[in-house]
Amino acid sequence: MAFPKLTMRKIREALRLHFDCGFNHREVARALGTSPTTVGQYVRRLERAGLSYPLPSALGDVELEARLFPPPPRVEGERPAPHWPTVRRELARKGVTLDLLWNEYKAEHPDGYAYTWFCTRYSEWANSLPLTLRQTHAPGEKLFVDYSGDKVAIINAETGENREAELFVAVLGASNYTYAEATWTQQSSDWIGSHIRTFEFMGGCPEIVTPDNLKSGVHKPSFYDPIINRTYGEMASHYSVAVIPARSKKPRDKAKVEQGVLLVQRYILARLRKHRFFSLTEANSAIATLLVDLNNKAFKKLPGSRRSTFDEFERSSLKALPSQRYQYADWKVARVGPDYHVDIDVHYYSVPHRFARQQVDVRYTNGTVEIFHQGTRIAAHVRSSRRGHHSTVNAHMPPHHQEVSGWGPQRLYDWAIRIGPHTAAVIQHLLGGRQHPQQAYRACLGVLRLGKDHGNARLEAACCRAIDLKAPSYRFISSTLKNGLDQSPQTKTDQASLPLTHPNVRGPDYYH
Structure with a gap:
């Protein structure tokens, strides 16, 4: 059993019992609760430090400890080792590699270790860290989705202005089969549209979709009960999938897509860095071409590729797509005016006059407007783009145009x-x-x-x-x-x- 280092107070007591009282090592060890070997080491350290007992009265604990426990002498030819925690922290930065860190290490210590030793020792140190849970996913169970931090530059052909498009990435949990596309924004319409095209690209739907906590997907993040954006939840219901967001600031919950984003940045964006795109369609065409190569690329340590693994194990586990594609719709909470009409983009749609001045929910698409009161649909209209005009159903009007809620x-x-x-x-x-x-x-x-x-x-x-x-x-x-x-x-x-x-x-x- 190894005994911990004694405090300086106990070391002084051990030396007093041995030199002043004449106790042997075993007796001193029994009195202090340590081992005879430890007592003997302190006595020998005192002799090697050139000190004798009694100790000088001016010798404090800090100085005595420095004399008894001097730093080990540097062996001739020994090279300085890197500080591995710093190396790990720097590797988390975007674009930083072991090769870059080794070059910086060599610039500071020209007599330092070679690159192979550097990589091998870092790998050994990293493997000694606490273990993390390795996630396994059943075929067809989970789809992980996120946006890349890197964006796609697109040039306006008329003005020459550069505009950056977002890069959406989705990865299936079991096969790592990957989808990517560029969209102008991360807003709800683009977010939902990317999901729809992902399901169609994969030819089916998973059981669970795991997004990050962006506003287009999660209205109110929570560890226990996150509130899903209403339109996002409606889309998930249409495709019979469950939405389970990753926990806030827990990237390991969606490690698959984190790795997928990194792979898409390196394999697709890096290859397109010298290309000039003049439209979103042109950029997505180039991304789609490289995406085929990415999914067909052979694994380094496993047999097959993302595509072959998907075809063999996961494709058949996905749920069939619904017969109709989801039609994107926005939701709005509105209050009916005294004229029993609701304002949507400065066009006014009627509801039955008895709902005047009441709060309603409005679901509107490019072609239709539906108005709900306490979950019941009370009106439906064809969407109109005529600003300042009205869409009025005669049946919604009160008899003889009677006053509505006191206004007439x-x-x-x-x-x-x-x-x-x-x-x-x-x-x-x-x-x-x-x-x-x-x-x-x-x-x-x-x-x-x-x-x-x-x-x-x-x-x-x-x-x-x-x-x-x-x-x-x-x-x-x-x-x-x-x-x-x-x-x-x-x-x-x-x-x-x-x-x-x-x-x-x-x-x-x-x-x-």
């Missing part, structure tokens, strides 16, 4: 009358210019609320100017007030001169 044409018109005749004329024009008066509620409210910000007098003047210039709209009146044009001299115009000739215009009597 009469209330808006009475409010305008209190401000002034020109404001009332503008409100009359807005209400009469739509197929249904409810479609003009937002514009009317916008105009009337300008009086709270700028004063009723200025609003009345701005409405007068709008009538003069035949531009009675919220946008024109707001701009007039913002730029102070309502305060410039102008010719007063009677409200009756507002040109309203189409048959949809209603007179003041309509609101009484």
